[in-house]
């Protein structure tokens with residue numbers, strides 16, 4: 566279908582979501598160096614969105630969208646093309662920019678009015694999200710970053726339905742979030758790797774834990790959740806920020 570991208574298509578053509586994932590990773594990892602841009606990306610109206618309970622288009626999706634939008638319209642690469650131009654070509658949407666020069670940023674920008682562009686763009690955002698979603702250390706940094714904005718926002722907005730004592734209220738974790746986190750963490754506690762599969766271990770109930778605790782400004786967002794066992798969950802006080810560097814091997818190499 567036109568406008569629907571496949572990751573192998575990017576890979577084969579050198580337009581890789583990994584490149585953009587790396588940029589987002591760096592912006593978050595070096596937030597001090599990007600402070601003004603971070604303030605633009607996460608401040609004001611964006612902060613209000615960070616406070617929504619578990620949006621499917623998550624806080625991380627929204628951040629990726631904003632970083633990509635900036636990148637697409639940033640001054641051109643060495644070959645003189647704006648990133649949006651390469652994106653349009655590699656999305657097989659060249660009919661949207663027929664007759665438009667690759668350095669005509671206004672002409673290129675008009676492609677954004679087309680639903681095919683929107684599909685392709687959202688698909689790219691989602692691919693980047695899923696690359697970064699596996700990296701819990703990154704997710705912790707991202708949510709640490711948003712926490713500062715959420716705490717500041719709470720100070721100025723006395724909404725009892727959203728906040729309690731200056732922090733986001735605990736809300737029910739939607740089933741789709743539980744399913745996604747359980748799947749990503751493969752039914753194992755991220756800290757001690759104990760199976761929390763209730764079929765294997767009927768007494769062990771899984772805990773869906775906020776990586777950055779609500780008490781520290783953490784968000785009710787899928788990017789801020791991990792699977793813990795009961796023991797590790799109770800050991801993690803609101804003061805600790807436990808993120809395990811463990812990753813899952815698909816098969817033993819030795």
Ligand SMILES: [Zn+2]
Nearest residue numbers: 754757794797
């Ligand atoms: Zn555990």
